[in-house]
Amino acid sequence: MHSIWRLLLPVVMVAVIGFGSGLFPSTTMAAGGTAEQHSAAINSDGVEHESIAASLPAPKLKRSDYPNIGTSSRAIVWVVAQMHLFFGALVLAVPIFVLVIELIGFKTNDDRYDDMAHEFMKISLTAYAITALFGGTLALSLFLLYPQFMSYMMQAFGSQVLVYAVLFFLESILLYIYYYGWNALRYGNRKWVHLTLGLLLNAVGTTLLVVANSWSTFMMAPSGIDPATGAITGSIWEIMKGPLWNPLNLHRFIANIAFGGAVVGAYAAFKFLAARTAAEKAHYDWMGYTSNFIAILAFLPLPFAGYWLMAEVYAYSQQMGILAMGGILAWLFVIQAVLICTILLAGNYYLWTGMARTEGGERYRWLTKYIAVVLVLGFLVWITPHNVIYTTSEIARLGGGNHPVLGPLGIMPAKNIAVFLMLIVTFLSFQLYRRADKVITVAWQDWGNALMITIYVVAIANVIFAGIYYGYFTNTVYKVGSSVIQVMSTVVVIVSGVVIDTLMFKGAKTLPVFWGKVTDRSQYALFALPIAFTWLMALMGYIRSSVRTHWHVYAVMEDKSPDNFIPPLATVGNMVTGITLLFLVFVLFIFWIANLSGTKQVPPAREGDSTLAEGAQ
Amino acid sequence: MKALVKPLGFCVALILAFGSVTYMLPQIKGEAPKEEEVIVGALTMDSFIAMGEKLYHGKGTCTLCHNKLGRAPDLLTYNVVQVSLEQIADPRYQGKAVDAEGYLLESMLQPSAYVVKGFGKKGTNDRESPMPAVDKPPIQLSEVAIGAIVAYLQKKDGNPVTVALPTAAPEPDKIDETAEAKPALPQNPEEVIAKYGCAACHSIQKTQSVIGPSLNDVGKRLEIDQIRASIIDPKAEIASGFPPIMPEFPAMTITELEMVVQFLAKQTEVQP
Amino acid sequence: MTTNDELTEHTPVTAPKKSNWGSKLFFVTLIAILIFFWWLLIFSGGVTGDHG
Numbered sequence: 001m002h003s004i005w006r007l008l009l010p011v012v013m014v015a016v017i018g019f020g021s022g023l024f025p026s027t028t029m030a031a032g033g034t035a036e037q038h039s040a041a042i043n044s045d046g047v048e049h050e051s052i053a054a055s056l057p058a059p060k061l062k063r064s065d066y067p068n069i070g071t072s073s074r075a076i077v078w079v080v081a082q083m084h085l086f087f088g089a090l091v092l093a094v095p096i097f098v099l100v101i102e103l104i105g106f107k108t109n110d111d112r113y114d115d116m117a118h119e120f121m122k123i124s125l126t127a128y129a130i131t132a133l134f135g136g137t138l139a140l141s142l143f144l145l146y147p148q149f150m151s152y153m154m155q156a157f158g159s160q161v162l163v164y165a166v167l168f169f170l171e172s173i174l175l176y177i178y179y180y181g182w183n184a185l186r187y188g189n190r191k192w193v194h195l196t197l198g199l200l201l202n203a204v205g206t207t208l209l210v211v212a213n214s215w216s217t218f219m220m221a222p223s224g225i226d227p228a229t230g231a232i233t234g235s236i237w238e239i240m241k242g243p244l245w246n247p248l249n250l251h252r253f254i255a256n257i258a259f260g261g262a263v264v265g266a267y268a269a270f271k272f273l274a275a276r277t278a279a280e281k282a283h284y285d286w287m288g289y290t291s292n293f294i295a296i297l298a299f300l301p302l303p304f305a306g307y308w309l310m311a312e313v314y315a316y317s318q319q320m321g322i323l324a325m326g327g328i329l330a331w332l333f334v335i336q337a338v339l340i341c342t343i344l345l346a347g348n349y350y351l352w353t354g355m356a357r358t359e360g361g362e363r364y365r366w367l368t369k370y371i372a373v374v375l376v377l378g379f380l381v382w383i384t385p386h387n388v389i390y391t392t393s394e395i396a397r398l399g400g401g402n403h404p405v406l407g408p409l410g411i412m413p414a415k416n417i418a419v420f421l422m423l424i425v426t427f428l429s430f431q432l433y434r435r436a437d438k439v440i441t442v443a444w445q446d447w448g449n450a451l452m453i454t455i456y457v458v459a460i461a462n463v464i465f466a467g468i469y470y471g472y473f474t475n476t477v478y479k480v481g482s483s484v485i486q487v488m489s490t491v492v493v494i495v496s497g498v499v500i501d502t503l504m505f506k507g508a509k510t511l512p513v514f515w516g517k518v519t520d521r522s523q524y525a526l527f528a529l530p531i532a533f534t535w536l537m538a539l540m541g542y543i544r545s546s547v548r549t550h551w552h553v554y555a556v557m558e559d560k561s562p563d564n565f566i567p568p569l570a571t572v573g574n575m576v577t578g579i580t581l582l583f584l585v586f587v588l589f590i591f592w593i594a595n596l597s598g599t600k601q602v603p604p605a606r607e608g609d610s611t612l613a614e615g616a617q
Numbered sequence: 618m619k620a621l622v623k624p625l626g627f628c629v630a631l632i633l634a635f636g637s638v639t640y641m642l643p644q645i646k647g648e649a650p651k652e653e654e655v656i657v658g659a660l661t662m663d664s665f666i667a668m669g670e671k672l673y674h675g676k677g678t679c680t681l682c683h684n685k686l687g688r689a690p691d692l693l694t695y696n697v698v699q700v701s702l703e704q705i706a707d708p709r710y711q712g713k714a715v716d717a718e719g720y721l722l723e724s725m726l727q728p729s730a731y732v733v734k735g736f737g738k739k740g741t742n743d744r745e746s747p748m749p750a751v752d753k754p755p756i757q758l759s760e761v762a763i764g765a766i767v768a769y770l771q772k773k774d775g776n777p778v779t780v781a782l783p784t785a786a787p788e789p790d791k792i793d794e795t796a797e798a799k800p801a802l803p804q805n806p807e808e809v810i811a812k813y814g815c816a817a818c819h820s821i822q823k824t825q826s827v828i829g830p831s832l833n834d835v836g837k838r839l840e841i842d843q844i845r846a847s848i849i850d851p852k853a854e855i856a857s858g859f860p861p862i863m864p865e866f867p868a869m870t871i872t873e874l875e876m877v878v879q880f881l882a883k884q885t886e887v888q889p
Numbered sequence: 890m891t892t893n894d895e896l897t898e899h900t901p902v903t904a905p906k907k908s909n910w911g912s913k914l915f916f917v918t919l920i921a922i923l924i925f926f927w928w929l930l931i932f933s934g935g936v937t938g939d940h941g
Binding site: 056057059064065067140143144147148150151154155158159161162227228269270273274317318319322323326327328331334335338339342523524527528531532535549550551554555556559564565566567568569570572573574576577580581584588 | 620621623624625627628629631632633635636637638639640642643644645646647648649650678681682686688747748749753754755756807811812813814815816817818823824825826827828862864868
């Protein structure tokens with residue numbers, strides 16, 4: 001025991017001190033280059049800081065400067081980068097909720113949670129190898145296909161290279177100890193050690209995430225540079241902490257958890273359908289429910305994080321913001337609507353069918369059709385485009401460029417109303433599900449329920465009113481004002497719902513829940529969820545990349561490659577579809593491996609005995 | 618395995634369904650701005666104005682915000698010259714323009730000099746404009762281009778065009794600024810290194826890379842002829858332990874080659 | 890929770906002292922990590938988010 005303590009303490013101290021003190025040196029370039037281009041930059045602590053960076057401006061390329069390997073370089077990097085991001089997201093996300101589940105199991109002394117957490121980690125381990133594979137391929141392809149761009153990025157981020165390498169070592173060490181040491185560090189103080197390792201694993205993973213995010217956000221909104229030449233003038237901190245860094249950090253952190261939950265949910269659904277005993281079915285049904293819970297719970301705050309990201313994009317460059325949401329890329333958000341509505345419908349459907357597991361679910365069934373109506377109507381409003389390409393005869397019949405009914409539905413206020421209502425009713429489905437297996441016994445339940453209903457009604461009225469008033473009766477620039485009211489209303493519903501229910505459930509009678517007692521059909525919702533999530537992730541990744549238009553680094557290093565155009569939507573659709581199918585193949589491989597590791601071949605019969613059929617379990 | 622077939626089929630079908638949605642939407646390709654050489658000497662006032670109109674709807678990206686959605690004044694719906702004069706007369710106006718041409722130029726080059734009421738960035742009380750300066754990246758219009766747009770804006774409402782037709786310069790002007798921005802031949806080895814992207818793979822001076830051998834001590838490791846040979850024919854001899862991925866540089870001039878070779882021959886110690 | 894660890898002192902007369910250094914380790918690490926992320930993401934070397 002003492003030895004583990006002695007081993008762990010220095011690791012923790014080194015991690016804290018090492019990161020704190022000096023592994024992030026500032027980039028000061030060596031002197032070189034023409035003297036008259038020397039410039040002194042004042043950085044944020046007021047210290048004058050000479051840089052020769054002015055003599056190393058961002059490269060200005062011609063088409064012929066780009067290596068040509070006979071196929072689209074952009075397509076290659078697109079596929080490899082997206083695959084790396086998928087698996088990276090999985091590898092970073094799974095340990096987050098595994099740690100939480102492990103903690104719950106520890107606190108409730110319920111082995112089921114601990115076993116489930118351990119099983120989730122098995123998936124993460126194989127995914128880790130694939131992440132590294134694609135990461136290495138990505139680095140190779142970037143250096144091969146975009147050498148001058150990478151040279152510039154190395155000037156900006158060179159000092160991070162060593163840090164990134166060290167982080168990967170730490171991630172590997174911690175991941176392996178966390179997984180393989182699971183049973184050895186099972187109880188008491190050892191379990192706390194295991195949980196601490198899980199904490200450190202998550203910390204390292206999250207650090208990897210934010211370091212890598214800085215490369216993407218630098219490309220979109222460069223900081224720490226001379227805007228005129230692109231020369232690096234700032235410290236690594238100024239380069240990293242651009243306006244989009246923390247918004248992207250938050251968005252990706254939360255989205256990873258939702259994505260991870262969805263993928264392990266598919267694993268559980270598959271195992272449920274393949275299960276042969278009632279015990280197995282019950283186990284995987286419960287696992288599926290837990291995964292769905294994680295996915296939807298993490299999904300709910302995502303719109304707010306995404307909103308922050310887009311708001312910062314607009315603040316940095318209104319042009320970039322408009323391009324994304326009002327210009328050529330705007331159509332992609334129609335596809336986003338289709339995908340998110342799929343996610344919401346699948347998540348809600350799964351919750352409704354899950355209510356059949358308990359007899360208390362019956363009393364809430366009447367509400368589900370109203371929720372379904374709101375979801376479908378919201379979906380239709382959300383996908384209504386504002387600018388449809390009409391033929392001249394259609395325009396003549398319409399009497400203008402916009403349809404009188406659909407036109408108003410096409411702009412942000414209508415969509416905001418739709419989205420927030422959909423989020424509110426999704427939370428309602430959640431709340432109903434949680435109440436389904438309980439009979440509330442507190443004396444004040446009528447007041448509590450009345451309060452909850454009032455909050456819902458007021459929130460819904462707020463969302464609708466604010467959307468209509470600010471959206472249609474005030475100047476365009478005030479449209480954004482409606483969002484605050486709508487966000488607050490939704491947040492109040494969620495927070496008060498959780499608080500009120502927690503209080504109301506005290507002393508409640510719990511009805512039996514028959515895990516495994518769900519239809520096979522309900523499991524398909526658990527397949528739809530990760531498929532939609534994956535497609536959505538690839539789509540949003542494309543938007544993030546494409547919003548730079550013909551710039552490698554926006555407004556600083558121009559893209560002169562043969563691929564410097566924004567492709568038509570069908571091309572984007574083909575790429576994203578292909579990448580998602582490729583992801584599906586790899587995920588099947590991971591599930592198969594996870595399955596295989598638990599398989600034992602029956603030993604062949606000895607000579608003389610009747611031959612037993614060989615077979616897997 | 619049978620349990621796999623239906624879910625797999627469902628997943629593939631759903632993926633393809635999402636993909637098919639992209640086929641139902643308008644297919645627009647967003648081309649990067651093309652380099653257009655404008656022979657200034659050949660410009661007539663009419664072609665100058667036509668160029669301005671094309672730029673207004675194209676490379677200038679004006680219509681991204683200047684449209685009827687309300688984000689910026691829709692210049693095509695009113696008499697721009699008349700309104701410009703009105704804005705100059707506005708007591709809030711503190712810019713330096715005295716005529717419509719000056720006002721339009723100021724709006725494009727220093728958009729925050731004066732912000733029309735109601736169109737400022739939120740929270741700045743109409744003191745800061747969300748419009749970017751059009752002569753800087755990412756729009757980067759040249760002087761000729763900006764003049765053309767002003768001329769177009771004046772002409773479209775029937776007002777007299779006060780912008781002078783640009784005179785023929787000794788060398789052809791380019792709309793996309795590459796003439797001004799094109800770097801001259803590298804003057805020193807560091808510029809050669811930057812131009813050919815050596816630092817992407819090789820540690821040199823203060824940059825670090827682990828893809829290729831460090832060049833900070835190459836003068837100690839290789840003879841000058843070997844250094845030259847590694848650049849001319851990188852595949853001939855690969856340093857052990859490194860991947861054979863160094864590209865050739867057919868565009869490198871003899872001068873650039875010699876400059877960098879002489880420089881590398883002097884790199885004889887590993888820098889901290 | 891069962892304390893199945895060897896740090897329990899073997900004193901035959903008094904009850905074994907339950908040492909829960911494990912939970913302390915966990916929470917200290919948690920605090921350290923939160924401070925680390927504050928340093929990385931919020932403090933960020935003193936850079937204020939004041940970008941053009």
